[in-house]
Amino acid sequence: MIGGGRLSPSPGRTPQDSRSVPMLKKTPGSPDPHGDNDLLAAIERGEPISTVTHEEALREDPVLAIEHFNFWYGRQQVLTDIRMPIPRGKITTLIGPSGCGKSTLLRCVNRLNDLADESHVSGQMSLNGAPLYDSSVDVIALRKRMGMVFQKSNPFPKSVYENVVYPLRIDGIRQRRRLDEACESSLRKVALWDEVKDRLRDNALTLSAGQQQRLCIARAIAAEPEILLMDEPCSALDPIATAKIEDLLEQFKGSYSILLVTHNLQQASRTSDFTAFMFLGRILEFGPTRTIFTRPRLAETNDFVTGRFG
């Protein structure tokens, strides 16, 4: 089931020249419906295509390296040949039409998809050099190195305090002082401390939706994860709460490596450093956000970011 490291990348090989590639349009905005169709049709036929990765992204130091990763739900292949280095200390967004596999990719990173029946994978990912898909990997320990924020906020029916320190509790940490410190610092980082410091003993379900989502972020960062996975964290929130969370992301820059999924293109262009465009389980283009949004190399990317896609 698990393709343990057998597809390790050969150094110096760039994705572009690794395979025969259908014709790629490298001139943005050129209205050539035929060319578009060629690439998209090739994808739909299931032919291998290769990711257009900008050199800036390759120059970064990767915290997470995804190598030739494939994922199937039963017989349906959801992710195909994902190759992508996630830069350290930067925010990387995944954009793409609904159902293209963004959430699945995220859930593959912390191996939550192991829980799904009849799923299997091939390829490899490695976090700070350590492989994630290996028979010897302790999945529990691995998940502790990552934090995840879900689309729908999902606090536990416990007190605010217990929610935040949950990752520490399951690590067996008992010292009151350490828990208190972790709780306060996480809540401060998500700018929730002032709002809830007098309600730490209250049930977390009594907080507002925006507060609940920030609480979930606080929980995700409480155990100092190496990478933070966020799946549309703002989709259920109003503009003010969204702005607060975007501010958070701004502050997190540099100190956390974040892989963010969003449907909000403005959010992606505002907050992130790198952007990957995903389509039907493949990453089509990956590069600095600014370039992706202004001068993408693929016409498909351009169509998507300008809203002319589909």
Add this chain to the structure above:
Amino acid sequence: MTSHQETPTSAGDEERACVSRDAARVGILGMPAAEPMHWLTGGALAMVVLSVGGLLGLLLVHGLFAFWPKPIVRLSMTDGRAYLGEVLSWNASPTASARRDLIVASRSASDPETIGDMILRVSNRSPSPSSSDSGIVRLPRRAIASQTIDPWAVAIDLGGNVRLFGTPTAFYEQSTLIADEPARIWPLFETRHREVRQQRRDAQREKDNVLADVDRLLASKRRELAAARARSQASPQAVDDAEEALAYARSESDKELDRLRERLAQVEASTQRYRMIVKGTDGTTWNLALVDIVRGSAPNQAGFLSAVVTSCERWKEFLTTGAGDSVQQSGIYPAIVGTLAVTMIMTVLVVPVGVMAAFFLREYTRNPTLRFCLRITIRNLAGIPSIVFGVFGLLLFCDTIGPALDALWFADSLPWPTFGKGGLLWAGCTLALLTLPVVIVSTEDAVAVVPSSVRQASYACGASQWQTIQRVILPYALPGIATGTLLAIARAAAAVAPLMLVGAVTMTHGSEGNETFSQLQLDQEFMHLGLHVYNLAFETDDHWTTRPLLYATALVLLVIVISLNMVAIALRSRWRQRLAVREL
């Protein structure tokens, strides 16, 4: 509808129109105007409420008044016979044969007042509880010439189901007459009676203590002797010493016992010094030592308050005493203790096992076929009649596991079985098996509604499966577990039949101490309120005197089950509150 409503000119108009239309639909009591289904469903609910309320109310009244003093009447019959006794029923329907005779004899007896029988409890002298002399008489109302209520008629219980009815005529201390009219005798009786009964109880307690001390002393000396014999090789001198010590202890004990006997004789003599003469109906008189009287009462003297007091006293006695000379004379304390103990054992066993099983089914079983089969099995288990569980418990616990345990650990007391027979533990286990499906199913149902997002949040934090179950799923499951426990207790309370197979008995004959919680033994046979109700209802033919006890026992059982349920309900609502998601 008026035309103005049909053509609203503004939003305000429209609103007003709606309000007035709604107002027109409001029926009586502020409820919406009747719709046929509304009445039908409401009526059904009202019927449910009435029947539940009626059941509880009826049982409550009958149970609470079970010990209300009954008046004593004197009846003279047309054939010259006289009866003095307690009225058990003023107007009972006649027996079938009597009714036939009646119809044959006279067509004129159409007055319903005279058709019925009066049921009286009169003096019975023999202690046999058989119906031949239980003292219950059935007197046709037609044959009653006169009926008087003698203000000083008293009822005297002598124990062993013997009760005498009469009027006190004299009170003696030693051989001096102290009083000779009822109004003066009765207060004297009440104070002196309490006094001498207390003396006798004290003497009894002292005797028990001394005997226990002596037993302990002799047993320890005997053990020392046995120990000395065992190592006689090493020191033969020690055996002689031990033998001597035992002999000395024996002689000392004999002396102690002599002293005790002497003291007891003195006490007995002093308790015997008060006597009362009671005169019955047909010229018989009884000369009774006060100390032999278990209870005396003068119900016709009793006002409302003193009736309440007597009733409460009888209730207290009923709840706190154990086996008496007959079912009618016994209290239900051992049955209460037995019921609580067996329910507790069951709960302690069934809740953890059931919850674990439910978690396994929900969380660990990946194979859908296996899960399906297990579920079907468990639901079927829930449908098995309880008596079959009784047979199963008998077979598994009393006849298979029990003897094996006995052979292993209690070999020295064989052939008398310790666990190879029915007992508290096996009854608890049987009930646990019986109620297991209920707990599993309700826990499973509760676990099923845990949002998968919360479960995933826990896994994403790096929790193991067990940590997730323990910290996230369990809080969600708690209300379901409480519901399961509640249903389990209810089902266990309803299961009397299986208990009879695995250790519940009609009467426990032990010393009184055996009946307290601290001395309950797992292998001990026990009494159960449900079984007691059954016995009271069917095992005695003395229908008139046991009926009130039956009601009272059923009431106690009901109160116990309801209060256990209340505890579960309170816990459940507390746990539920924690999960209540505020609408966001």
